[in-house]
Amino acid sequence: MRLSRYFAPTLKEAPADAEVISHKLLTRAGMIRRLTSGVYNYLPLGWRSLNKIAAIVRQEMDRAGALELHMPTVQPADLWRESGRWEHYGKELLRFVDRHDRECCLGPTHEEVITDLVRKEIKSYRQLPVNLYQIQTKFRDEIRPRFGLMRGREFIMKDAYSFDRDDAGAETSYRAMFEAYKRIFTRLGLRFKPVEADSGSIGGSFSHEFMVLAQTGEDVIASCTACDYAANVERAVARAAGTKDDAVPPALTTAPTPGKHTVEEVAAFLNVSADRIVKTILLDVDGQAVAALVRGDRELNPIKVKNLMNANAAVFATAEQVAAWTNAKVGFAGPVGLKVARVIADAELALREGWVTGANADDAHHVNVSLSRDAKVTEYADIRTIAEGDLCPLCGGAMEFPRGIEVGHVFKLGTKYSAAMRSVYLDENGKEQLMVMGCYGIGVSRVLASCIEQNNDEHGIVFPPPVAPFHVSLLNLDPKADDASAKAQEIHDALESAGLEVLLDDRDERPGVKFKDADLMGLPMQLVVGGKGLARGVIEAKDRRTGEKTDLPVDGFAAAFTAWKEAVYAGWGLEKAGGA
RNA sequence: CGGGAUGUGGCUCAGUCUGGUAGAGCACUGCGUUCGGGACGCAGGGGCCGGAGGUUCAAAUCCUCUCAUCCCGACCA
Numbered sequence A: 001m002r003l004s005r006y007f008a009p010t011l012k013e014a015p016a017d018a019e020v021i022s023h024k025l026l027t028r029a030g031m032i033r034r035l036t037s038g039v040y041n042y043l044p045l046g047w048r049s050l051n052k053i054a055a056i057v058r059q060e061m062d063r064a065g066a067l068e069l070h071m072p073t074v075q076p077a078d079l080w081r082e083s084g085r086w087e088h089y090g091k092e093l094l095r096f097v098d099r100h101d102r103e104c105c106l107g108p109t110h111e112e113v114i115t116d117l118v119r120k121e122i123k124s125y126r127q128l129p130v131n132l133y134q135i136q137t138k139f140r141d142e143i144r145p146r147f148g149l150m151r152g153r154e155f156i157m158k159d160a161y162s163f164d165r166d167d168a169g170a171e172t173s174y175r176a177m178f179e180a181y182k183r184i185f186t187r188l189g190l191r192f193k194p195v196e197a198d199s200g201s202i203g204g205s206f207s208h209e210f211m212v213l214a215q216t217g218e219d220v221i222a223s224c225t226a227c228d229y230a231a232n233v234e235r236a237v238a239r240a241a242g243t244k245d246d247a248v249p250p251a252l253t254t255a256p257t258p259g260k261h262t263v264e265e266v267a268a269f270l271n272v273s274a275d276r277i278v279k280t281i282l283l284d285v286d287g288q289a290v291a292a293l294v295r296g297d298r299e300l301n302p303i304k305v306k307n308l309m310n311a312n313a314a315v316f317a318t319a320e321q322v323a324a325w326t327n328a329k330v331g332f333a334g335p336v337g338l339k340v341a342r343v344i345a346d347a348e349l350a351l352r353e354g355w356v357t358g359a360n361a362d363d364a365h366h367v368n369v370s371l372s373r374d375a376k377v378t379e380y381a382d383i384r385t386i387a388e389g390d391l392c393p394l395c396g397g398a399m400e401f402p403r404g405i406e407v408g409h410v411f412k413l414g415t416k417y418s419a420a421m422r423s424v425y426l427d428e429n430g431k432e433q434l435m436v437m438g439c440y441g442i443g444v445s446r447v448l449a450s451c452i453e454q455n456n457d458e459h460g461i462v463f464p465p466p467v468a469p470f471h472v473s474l475l476n477l478d479p480k481a482d483d484a485s486a487k488a489q490e491i492h493d494a495l496e497s498a499g500l501e502v503l504l505d506d507r508d509e510r511p512g513v514k515f516k517d518a519d520l521m522g523l524p525m526q527l528v529v530g531g532k533g534l535a536r537g538v539i540e541a542k543d544r545r546t547g548e549k550t551d552l553p554v555d556g557f558a559a560a561f562t563a564w565k566e567a568v569y570a571g572w573g574l575e576k577a578g579g580a
Numbered sequence B: 001c002g003g004g005a006u007g008u009g010g011c012u013c014a015g016u017c018u019g020g021u022a023g024a025g026c027a028c029u030g031c032g033u034u035c036g037g038g039a040c041g042c043a044g045g046g047g048c049c050g051g052a053g054g055u056u057c058a059a060a061u062c063c064u065c066u067c068a069u070c071c072c073g074a075c076c077a
Helices: A021-028 A044-063 A077-083 A111-121 A167-187 A263-270 A302-308 A319-326 A347-351 A416-420 A444-454 A482-497 A511-521 A531-535 A557-572
Strands: A032-036 A039-042 A074-076 A095-097 A103-106 A130-139 A154-164 A192-196 A207-213 A219-224 A230-232 A253-256 A278-285 A288-295 A314-316 A342-346 A355-358 A364-369 A379-381 A403-414 A424-426 A432-434 A436-443 A472-476 A502-505 A525-529 A538-543 A549-553
Touching (some): A021 A032, A021 A444, A039 A044, A044 A154, A044 A167, A077 A103, A077 A111, A111 A130, A111 A154, A111 A416, A111 A436, A130 A167, A154 A167, A154 A444, A167 A403, A192 A403, A207 A444, A263 A364, A278 A355, A288 A347, A342 A347, A416 A436, A472 A482, A472 A511, A482 A502, A482 A525, A482 A557, A502 A511, A525 A531
Parallel strands (some): A192 A230, A288 A342, A342 A379, A472 A502, A472 A525
Antiparallel strands (some): A032 A039, A074 A103, A154 A436, A192 A207, A253 A364, A278 A314, A355 A364, A403 A436, A525 A538
């Protein structure tokens, strides 16, 4: 491909609103252009990269036995009503009515459509299992799109759905997808980590997120340095460490704490450390008043409370609710004498005695509180967010907390949708059974962004070969000189016929411009054809990743190039690089 | 939806406070000189200053309303 005939508008400066490196570089390298908030044009270079990613995803999905199909973006409201999500999905679901006043939405995901399709067409156990997938545009009306392709409203996703006869089958399907995902991200050259995404029983979790490790990630991973345990911090099990050796304190007393309603203020005022204070957080859990107790230096995780109670939603109580439930303003709630439906204490609180808590009265706290003696705790459970210093819940090893970008998610759905939408089959005995489902997503456009987050330097993108839109930047520094042009064309043709994708910069530009653009676009291999090199009888080659330059002789170029290419690819350490 | 900010040629921005008839750099067109890490000169093209009202002799600039975008908090691939 000749760059003079290509459409790759590069920019010296990044748009002012681009914050993260992938957004800046994708824009500057002429790969994407923003159309409107969270919605992007994929220019030829960007689209090529995206298709490289999609091709690898396809190969691995097919290898794992999944079948590709394509479902519509426009979906009828009826299906969403059946699953119950028309009411529950929220505003991310972009709804509209058509000319006949029929309610529709743009698909943010396709559980409803696929379940509808399968329930109509699959009737027998003989037809199961099936795993169907598509690579398709999704729309989610995010409140705040940001970071370019990282969090768009319209994005490209691979979504797969498995249907099995029973739990065991669903688990097999799940494991097959899990393995396929590992292969995909490995082949793409990403540094990633599969992470538990469900707070369910340790080791038996049926939801994993695949995180690409990057400082700019929006998620934090709790990862054990000793064993394989890794989980999203939002879900990670926080282990209550230590033994109980505090003595039961003398009778509790009440201390005036005027205006001191935060943990820091109370700690400073009463001269105690934050880990000796109990925070009492009032939650509205499906309409029930619930008090959640955690140590003053910890963070409550409302999701854990929600899951513990098997509830639909656990939200912080409003100031009015707090006032009604505690007879005090916000900041003075405590478990002693508190009348709520449930008092859930973090497991860690069972290990100590002698707490400072709110007194359920304005401007007052209790001191020397024993939860077992003075309060009615319904139960002790893990309801806090794991933190720096916590130990691994599996092996007790030290934890670290790297940031990550969620690029994939595998989930065992069970019968949630098949039950709601009556997706059933007949078993060997002619008995009706619910299909057991799983769903598996990869954010294809997000993978592109993550790839660039992990692979860039001060000059631009450093594409791993499998993701690069072309393999070689071939710079003709003297397009007006016949010999250079002829040689460049000859090399271009030779490499292309050897199966490599070559972008020949034949533009009438000064050399500096070409060097800068080549570095910016980040194709893994650069070849320079110019008067100086030709005079020495060489084509200059540069490994974009290392910056290392090598002279390849014009005579015997093919062999020299092949050897060099192998070295460049080997440097990437990929199990199987793209191209010839 | 709250909190903060910004809208001026394709891009990055100045000009707004203190109204006086629109600028720079990059990009684009032509000519010339250049030509191995984002050249230079000359000459050009391109902007109803986000939109609508209002104040004023006069509005990018002041006022009101609106729309859009971006940044900080709760969702998700």
